[in-house]
Structures are given as structure tokens and as C-alpha cells.
Amino acid sequence: MKGITFPAWHGDHYVTLAELLVRLGSFGLDLTWRVEMDELVDPRCRDLERLSTGAGMDTLTLLSLTTPFLQLINAEAHGFAGDDLAIVLTELDSSLWDVRASNAHVLNELRTHYPGTENL
Secondary structure, eight states: OEEEEEESEETTEEOOHHHHHHHTTHHHHTOEEEEEESOOOSTHHHHHHHHHSTTOEEHHHHHHHHOSOOOOSSEEEEEEETTEEEEEEEEETTTEEEEEESOHHHHHHHHHHSTTOEEO
């Protein structure tokens, strides 16, 4: 997997997990997600933890739990296509996003939307 990193803050705008999920487009629709967090900063985090066990959750469920605004601290969302890890979205201290993906097109799309993107 190749990866990129970019600032989570662009001026006053914080890039949320929900926003990243939407930016994944059709690549992300059929993935199954498991989310790990260091800090439970919102009551929805308990649901994210619970649904991440076992088989995980689908993209629309993850999106519904992170919308309209959920800022995570030190969290990782693992997206699986079947048994294969397809993408990892890592939020670092509410300041950076690291994205590793098996699909280079996804990384290129994110590069165009987020200034300050660098390769990992």
C-alpha cells in the first residue's frame, strides 16, 4: 500500500472522517470497516467500537455515525474488500490524516482536494 499525509485543518475547516468517506466515492461503498480509537470523545464512539468488532460495519453505517460532525483523536479506520485490507484512514492528534490505500487512483483524488498533501 502507498500512502499520503495531509493537514486535518484547512483554515477553519476540519476534514472529518465523514468527509473522507464521501471523497472515496464508489471505491469506498462496498468496504467493511473497523475503527480503533485511543480516546472516546463523543457518545457515538461507543457505537463505533461496538460495530467494529466481529464482521465490522458497512460504509453507510460508518458514515451515519460520523455525520454531521465527529472529530476523532488518534483513530484508525480500516476498510476491507472481503478479507483484503483496501484502505487505512489514520487521524493523528486531530492535526493530520494519513491515508494508505491499495488503489493509487484514490490517493490521487485525495491529493487534488487537500492542499499540503505529501507522500508517506
